[in-house]
Amino acid sequence: MRLFRLDASIFPDTSASAELADRVEAEWRSAHPAGEVTRRHLGTDPLPADAWALATAARHTPEGDRTQEQRDALALATELAGELRDADAAIVAVPLYNYGVSQHFKTWVDLAIAGADPATPLLKEKPAVLITTIGGGYGPGAPREGWDHSTPYLRRVLADLWQADLTVIKRELTLADSTPGMENLRDLAAQQHREALAAAEEAGRTLAKAAKLERV
Template sequence: MYLFRLDASILPANSASAEIAEIVQNEWKSSHPAADVVSRHLGTDPLPADAWALATTASFTAEADRSQAQRDAAALAGELAGELRNADALIFAVPFYNYGVSQHFKTWVDLVIAGAGATDPILKAKPAVLVTTIGGGYGPGTPREGWDHSTGYLERILRNVWEADLTVIKRELTMAAAMPAMEALRDLAAEQHTAAQEAARTAGKALAGA
């Protein structure tokens, strides 16, 4: 048995998503102290930007005709898909960057699809928790309502394409404490932080019992 955890923050020492994911992981680990945790951090150990194209072209190139770069990329895609396929439970900690998902997370998704196949529900019925954090506010009634092009994509891939049994923990306003322009939102941000921590404890217990 093992838990797979993916982090995508480019600021691991001060990551809001990692803080919440850690709560989920600790709850799971408390119920499975002897189990392994397999971690991959895309922020500190990014995947090669050209690997997806190489893995994809390798799939319709005869084995004998593949370049070494194509073979390496195809092997990497298979490794990434295998990490998900073999996991018993999963945590994804994915921050919101530039109104969407970061390029290093998108590369990972594309490579998993290259390794597993475009229609493979690789996480079918597996319990998973998605932690996503956003610096500002993008909810209904906010000036930038509709600008969050990340959360919907994450849910589409994890829940609809890969068919995970997905729980989503979303925390907004993570930059309020540090930005003077967001001072009026600090109380609301603190409430959201507390709510996300509690949701993480609940999700971690559910993940452990699934």
């Protein structure tokens, strides 16, 4: 049984998304103690920013005419696509940065697409948990309602393009405890934190069960 886990926080030691991903993984490991986990941490080990362009160019260049840089980039893209294709289940933990996904996460997505094909469902019918964490509040009635341009994109890639059987855990207000002006939101933030932790544990149990059924 193989689990793929991707983290994208640039603050790994205090990551709210990693905390939730850890809960999901712990439940999966409890059910599959001999399972393999493939990890990518884009915050601590980012992919080369120019690799996507090189891999894409390689796809349109005869093999004998490719540069070494193009061959290396295409090999990396193929490896990333393979990690998703070979997994039985996936955890993807992605914080919101500057109202969208970070450039290092977008590089990973683009490279994985380049390593297969834009139409290839790399997670077809596989159970996956998306964890997304947000410092502020962007829900209905919030001053910045609609400014979350990350979550719709993540759903589009994971559920629609790669066809994962997706569960989404979204925690907002992660900065309430440390940000002046958000004091009145701290009780709500604490409640959302508790709910997200409970949802992560439940998602982990579901992920483990669904992955086992999928393999059978």
